[in-house]
Amino acid sequence: MLSKNTIKHLQSLKQNKFRDEFRQFVAEGDKLVTELLSGYFNIIEIFAVNEWLATHKIANHISVTEVSPAELERISALTTPNMVVALLEIPPSQNTDLSIFDKLILMLDEIKDPGNLGTIIRIADWFGISTIICSDHTVDVYNPKVVQATMGSIARVNVQYTDLKDFLEAVPKSIPVYGTLLNGENIYTQELSRNGIVLIGNESKGISDDLLPFITQKLLIPSYNVNNGNKAESLNASIATAIVCAEFTRRIF
Amino acid sequence: MLSKNTIKHLQSLKQNKFRDEFRQFVAEGDKLVTELLSGYFNIIEIFAVNEWLATHKIANHISVTEVSPAELERISALTTPNMVVALLEIPPSQNTDLSIFDKLILMLDEIKDPGNLGTIIRIADWFGISTIICSDHTVDVYNPKVVQATMGSIARVNVQYTDLKDFLEAVPKSIPVYGTLLNGENIYTQELSRNGIVLIGNESKGISDDLLPFITQKLLIPSYNVNNGNKAESLNASIATAIVCAEFTRRIF
DSSP, X not given: OOOHHHXXXXXXXXXXXXXXXXXXXXXXXXXXXHHHHTSSSOEEEEEEOHHHHTTXXXXXXXXXXXXXXXXXXXXXXXXXOOSEEEEXXXXXXXXXXXXXXGSEEXXXXXXXXXXXXXXXXXXXXXXXXXXXXXETTSOOTTSHHHHHHTTTGGGTSEEEEEOHHHHHHHSOTTSXXXXXXXXXXXXXXXXXXXXXEEEEOBTTTBSOTTTGGGOSEEEEOOOOOOBTTBOOSOOOHHHHHHHHHHHHHHHHO | OOOHHHHHHHHHTTSHHHHHHHTEEEEESHHHHHHHHTSSSOEEEEEEOHHXXXXXXXXXXXXXXXXXXXXXXXXXXXXXXXXXXXXXXXXXXXXXXXXXXGSEEEEESOOXXXXXXXXXXXXXXXXXXXEEEEEXXXXXXXSXXXXXXXXXXXXXXXXXXXXXXXXXXXXXXXXXEEEEEEEEXXXXXXXXXXXXXXXXXXXXXXXXXXXXXXXXXXXXXXXXXXBTTBOOSOOOHHHHHHHHHXXXXXXXX
């Protein structure tokens, strides 16, 4: 049986300010929560229907509350609630040290769409990229829509928020900074390093003017024109990220 | 001034059955409608705020209705209505002939998410793929969420619906059929043709069992594993489509 206060608390975590205050977030659905059970985050409480609880082993230190399907609906943010909602602790920010520059990292300049951020985290996970540095204006990684869109990859990719200009000013000059730009040069004919920063711009405005001077190599994903010059103006931010990450990875193999 | 009937009619077109009945669909927002004004679809009527009408030239044969911001809100499906809503004709299905097999085409097996279909159409447009064949269970291309997600590419890519098994049975045996599969072989070490069919499966179920026998080459986008074997289980359908299309295009250049 759920108390009104619990329902209110879980619902409040849809908002950034309450996630900040309580340092908690919500993840839901059978597949995602099952994956998080074996993982990185500290789970505070599980709210699940009987059917789910009967088939999942939950560590003793995690509180468990059985809910009815009607109660689940009240605490779920999904159109179709899926058996379980988990309340989790937001971990303290990890300190990044210089070792992150030994590999490829992603840097996101104001990605606003939760689906895009979630998808980018999933792409990073697929391609073995373990660090994403976001501008302070990028959507919060613990926003429930982001959490759901990561499909569990949120537990394997370290996502940090910072002022990108300050960050880039402190990056050693030897580290390449790749920017995806419509006025860049064909990515397929450029040398790509095994490490460095790949900077991805906002969905509609692209990369901020004050970050452009930090870019050491401009990358363009070439399009293939058939309709007398008419074609898509650009690719979605997460699509561009995927193609660039795939190309860096292809060179390593 | 909008009549109640007009509002009701525009709202009804969110549903597939009414789009089928009237053979009409809705597109909205400054950028998208401006692009469609110069294009492929027959526009029946434009509903726009004064500010938009003052800055856009609209052909004489198109009906124009000025609406107030409050009226716009009633007919818009967007969270933030954006100046204009257009009512358009669904064009008759184009007959596909054998010439489509001279180039690369996409085939979608039950893509359910409107955002994914819209994004895939935008990717196709970017990479010069002009035909997409969808299973009858794929989300409708004139669904407003698909229309918006295409960002205008809907006017440049021919999207057809059919029974994929019947279609594939009729495809000449010389045409390669590529399938993206988790048990496929590394796409980067395979020969890829300049033409053929790239088959993309459903978001969670992948490619249907009854279509698997038609695949002549199985493609895997290799992942790069760092977390002791834990990694993203798969890539989103539109992400996989993008990476595959990019790789086919890279080989052509």
